[in-house]
Amino acid sequence: MTAAPTAAAPRHSRIIDLLRGAPILGPVAALILACIFFATQTDRFLSGANFSLILQQVMVVGTLAIGQELVILTGGIDLSNGMIMALSSVLTTGLIANSGVHPFLAVVLGLAVCVAFGVLNGWLTTAIGLPPFIVTLGTFNIAYALVRIYTTATITSVPDSLLFFGNTFSIGSTEITYGSILMLVLFAIAWLVLGSTRAGRSVYAVGDNPEAARLAGIRTSRVLVGVYAMAALSYGIAGLLLVARTGVGDPQAGQTGNLDSITAVVLGGTSLLGGRGQIMGALVGALIVGVFRNGLQLMGVGSIYQVLITGILVILAVSVDYLSHRAK
Amino acid sequence: MTATTATPQGKVLLEMKDIGKSFPDVKALQGVSLSVREGEVLALLGENGAGKSTLIKILSGAYTKDEGEIFFEGQPVTIRSPQDAQDLGISTIYQESNLAKDLTVAENIFLGRLPAKGLLVDWETVRKKSREILDRLGATISVDAIVSTLSVAEQQLVEISKSLNRKTRILIMDEPSAVLGESDLERLFQVVRSLQAEGIGIIYISHRMREIFELADEVTVLKDGRFVGTRRVADVTMDELVRLIIGRDLEDVFPRREVVPGEVLLEVKNLRRARLVHDVSFQLRAGEILGFAGITGSGRTEVVRAIFGADAHGGEMRISGKPYRASSPTEAIRRGIALVNEDRKAHGLFLKLDVTVNTTIAALKGLCRAGFIQRAKEKALVQKLIQDLRIKTPGASSIVLNMSGGNQQKVIISRWLAIDTRILIMDEPTRGIDVGSKSEIYQIMNELTKRGVGIIMISSELPEVLGMSDRILVMREGTIVGELARADASEEAIMKRAVGGDLAQGAAARA
Numbered sequence: 020m021t022a023a024p025t026a027a028a029p030r031h032s033r034i035i036d037l038l039r040g041a042p043i044l045g046p047v048a049a050l051i052l053a054c055i056f057f058a059t060q061t062d063r064f065l066s067g068a069n070f071s072l073i074l075q076q077v078m079v080v081g082t083l084a085i086g087q088e089l090v091i092l093t094g095g096i097d098l099s100n101g102m103i104m105a106l107s108s109v110l111t112t113g114l115i116a117n118s119g120v121h122p123f124l125a126v127v128l129g130l131a132v133c134v135a136f137g138v139l140n141g142w143l144t145t146a147i148g149l150p151p152f153i154v155t156l157g158t159f160n161i162a163y164a165l166v167r168i169y170t171t172a173t174i175t176s177v178p179d180s181l182l183f184f185g186n187t188f189s190i191g192s193t194e195i196t197y198g199s200i201l202m203l204v205l206f207a208i209a210w211l212v213l214g215s216t217r218a219g220r221s222v223y224a225v226g227d228n229p230e231a232a233r234l235a236g237i238r239t240s241r242v243l244v245g246v247y248a249m250a251a252l253s254y255g256i257a258g259l260l261l262v263a264r265t266g267v268g269d270p271q272a273g274q275t276g277n278l279d280s281i282t283a284v285v286l287g288g289t290s291l292l293g294g295r296g297q298i299m300g301a302l303v304g305a306l307i308v309g310v311f312r313n314g315l316q317l318m319g320v321g322s323i324y325q326v327l328i329t330g331i332l333v334i335l336a337v338s339v340d341y342l343s344h345r346a347k
Numbered sequence: 348m349t350a351t352t353a354t355p356q357g358k359v360l361l362e363m364k365d366i367g368k369s370f371p372d373v374k375a376l377q378g379v380s381l382s383v384r385e386g387e388v389l390a391l392l393g394e395n396g397a398g399k400s401t402l403i404k405i406l407s408g409a410y411t412k413d414e415g416e417i418f419f420e421g422q423p424v425t426i427r428s429p430q431d432a433q434d435l436g437i438s439t440i441y442q443e444s445n446l447a448k449d450l451t452v453a454e455n456i457f458l459g460r461l462p463a464k465g466l467l468v469d470w471e472t473v474r475k476k477s478r479e480i481l482d483r484l485g486a487t488i489s490v491d492a493i494v495s496t497l498s499v500a501e502q503q504l505v506e507i508s509k510s511l512n513r514k515t516r517i518l519i520m521d522e523p524s525a526v527l528g529e530s531d532l533e534r535l536f537q538v539v540r541s542l543q544a545e546g547i548g549i550i551y552i553s554h555r556m557r558e559i560f561e562l563a564d565e566v567t568v569l570k571d572g573r574f575v576g577t578r579r580v581a582d583v584t585m586d587e588l589v590r591l592i593i594g595r596d597l598e599d600v601f602p603r604r605e606v607v608p609g610e611v612l613l614e615v616k617n618l619r620r621a622r623l624v625h626d627v628s629f630q631l632r633a634g635e636i637l638g639f640a641g642i643t644g645s646g647r648t649e650v651v652r653a654i655f656g657a658d659a660h661g662g663e664m665r666i667s668g669k670p671y672r673a674s675s676p677t678e679a680i681r682r683g684i685a686l687v688n689e690d691r692k693a694h695g696l697f698l699k700l701d702v703t704v705n706t707t708i709a710a711l712k713g714l715c716r717a718g719f720i721q722r723a724k725e726k727a728l729v730q731k732l733i734q735d736l737r738i739k740t741p742g743a744s745s746i747v748l749n750m751s752g753g754n755q756q757k758v759i760i761s762r763w764l765a766i767d768t769r770i771l772i773m774d775e776p777t778r779g780i781d782v783g784s785k786s787e788i789y790q791i792m793n794e795l796t797k798r799g800v801g802i803i804m805i806s807s808e809l810p811e812v813l814g815m816s817d818r819i820l821v822m823r824e825g826t827i828v829g830e831l832a833r834a835d836a837s838e839e840a841i842m843k844r845a846v847g848g849d850l851a852q853g854a855a856a857r858a
Contacts, residue, residue: 211719215719215720215722216715216718216719216720217711217712217715217718217720220704220708220711220720223697223700223704224697224700224704224708227697227698227699227700228693228696228697228698230693230694231693231694231695231696231697232697232708233657233676234655234657234676234686234688234694234695235676235680235708235709235762236676236677236679236680236681236708236709237677237708238675238677294697294699294700295699
């Protein structure tokens with residue numbers, strides 16, 4: 020019958036317009052403001068070495084956030100990512116240390132297992148139609164159990180070749196970790212794929228309206244399975260970065276990886292409803308968390324307060340996002 | 348078919364005078380009046396979008412009116428909320444069931460008003476009174492049955508019982524027959540008549556003419572949100588009534604159709620879908636506009652969705668003589684078939700994404716080189732389509748959510764013009780679109796047929812069907828019941844086939 024007409028757009032501020040047009044501007048502004056704030060609070064903040072340190076500190080969660088961003092863009096959520104990361108790091112180091120597998124082969128096997136987990140996530144979501152929250156809650160536990168069944172002891176004898184991404188190179192006097200460069204390269208690849216390929220467009224289309232996507236000829240199941248698989252690949256790589264940074268294969272790792280990566284994605288302005296958000300937002304989001312942790316630490320604030328402030332940040336960021344969209 | 352013999356004697360219960368209602372960009376109702384007497388059945392008629400729903404929502408308190416007055420038993424009243432409506436004794440039975448499916452019949456009838464005996468619910472009274480109400484309606488269902496185990500018709504009886512358990516003076520029934528099969532109709536009629544006998548005034552909405560003549564005392568017709576007229580059913584023929592509903596003279600919005608249809612593009616044989624479509628066969632020629640007429644629920648949308656591969660189905664199809672298996676929309680698109688959906692927001696648009704993405708989503712394969720979308724080429728294509736279709740938008744990177752219905756529809760059409768579409772299926776192509784854009788969409792359709800595109804158009808607007816189609820197929824209850832050449836088609840001819848042959852005879856006898 021008479022289609023319920025959309026409410027007329029009342030006047031709203033240009034700032035809201037701008038934020039909606041380029042949702043990444045808000046997070047970038049927040050990041051810059053945070054940097055300015057900490058620069059005024061402590062003179063140790065503003066240095067190449069400190070920024071390099073921040074990058075190194077966020078490289079694992081940042082890489083996890085790449086996969087999480089992909090999944091959230093499709094309107095899903097991935098709770099299993101930290102455990103898939105732990106599986107990759109433990110399995111790869113364990114295969115080398117305990118079974119004498121060649122490091123290269125061990126890396127490939129570790130990543131393959133991760134991708135298999137991703138395919139499982141995607142398959143359960145599409146073929147059976149389970150909500151991603153439930154599916155990945157299940158695989159979170161399964162992966163956790165598999166890690167602990169495989170080993171409960173930290174694997175300490177890690178070959179040098181696996182530590183490469185923890186090494187640094189110098190630009191001037193600043194030491195930069197190879198791993199943080201890898202993270203940036205991965206972000207660049209994801210950005211290119213999402214923005215400039217058919218597959219990337221399909222991710223947004225499926226996230227915005229899955230039925231319309233199907234009726235526009237997109238094979239939505241393939242897109243979703245592909246997204247979960249690629250996301251899991253990024254978790255696998257995050258696992259390798261974790262090994263490179265800590266020097267061990269830790270079966271206790273990754274338990275908060277899901278929430279940390281969701282935090283980065285949300286701070287980066289991505290809608291949990293799917294279809295809206297930018298991959299670089301996840302990088303900015305991860306950096307915001309990194310800058311706050313680092314800055315507060317330099318100011319001598321205890322780590323539990325850093326967590327407190329991260330929590331407040333998330334709620335603030337999402338409130339701004341919701342309010343700007345409600346003013347439609 | 349005996350028209351009810353009641354004479355207009357009961358006292359007037361409800362009167363609505365010059366009701367107006369506007370939404371930000373639509374005037375939904377203007378100067379609409381109606382009145383209902385005790386024990387009278389008033390049929391409210393009009394095409395989709397005529398304003399019936401808006402009027403009902405005003406009566407039931409879901410919307411508030413902007414203009415006009417409402418009188419109840421001669422006293423002016425204001426209805427600002429569903430509670431106000433209920434206090435006056437106005438109940439509404441919507442098409443969608445509002446029952447708690449996991450509770451029993453009796454619990455539903457007393458939902459929210461369970462009587463207490465001390466601290467406990469007085470189940471004895473609940474069951475006894477529920478039984479009484481059901482008996483009044485001649486319903487034999489058990490008061491202890493769980494609602495979800497009942498048939499749709501039985502659930503409807505529970506719904507009616509629920510409103511009877513409150514004070515009900517006026518009962519609004521929004522297409523109560525739409526969900527019922529033929530066999531359940533008679534029972535519904537009996538129920539309506541018994542309510543009538545109790546002095547309840549009934550506002551009855553239906554698209555089925557037969558019911559109107561069987562049940563109603565008076566009809567009030569709306570069109571485009573305006574009041575067309577009220578007639579005694581005894582004084583009106585079906586042809587007259589159809590004319591009242593369809594209304595206005597054909598404005599000069601339709602382009603001249605000069606294309607001579609060419610070779611057969613699409614051949615459909617014995618298309619079937621369980622319970623929805625039975626053995627539908629037809630052909631579509633190049634350059635032809637084939638109109639599908641019929642009432643809502645007659646199976647038209649189900650037919651075209653099957654052709655587009657959107658739903659599972661049986662039957663055989665050929666495109667230009669070559670076998671075609673509609674296994675998925677992807678396959679349909681690959682073979683040159685496109686579907687403009689009835690509900691563009693739910694099934695067509697990516698509302699939060701921009702014009703470019705919406706337009707080129709099906710065309711990306713041709714725009715990619717080495718796996719990457721060639722931006723310049725994409726931009727040029729989108730610009731050309733924006734110009735060709737006269738899409739009004741600030742730019743290709745604007746979000747489609749904020750565009751008008753007409754422009755959104757053009758974006759969807761542009762999606763299919765961005766690729767090599769040879770068979771374009773349009774389901775209600777101009778629903779909810781202003782007259783200006785409508786005319787532009789007709790022009791586009793005309794242009795496409797000149798290029799040899801075959802168009803299947805489903806439309807519930809008869810002027811549109813008549814104005815645009817070269818040939819018209821009429822569907823009823825999942826089958827094609829008539830084919831009309833453009834020259835032989837008239838609104839009456841279509842409507843008679845769409846609502847049923849027996850009715851056509853009855854109406855002829857009446858006239």
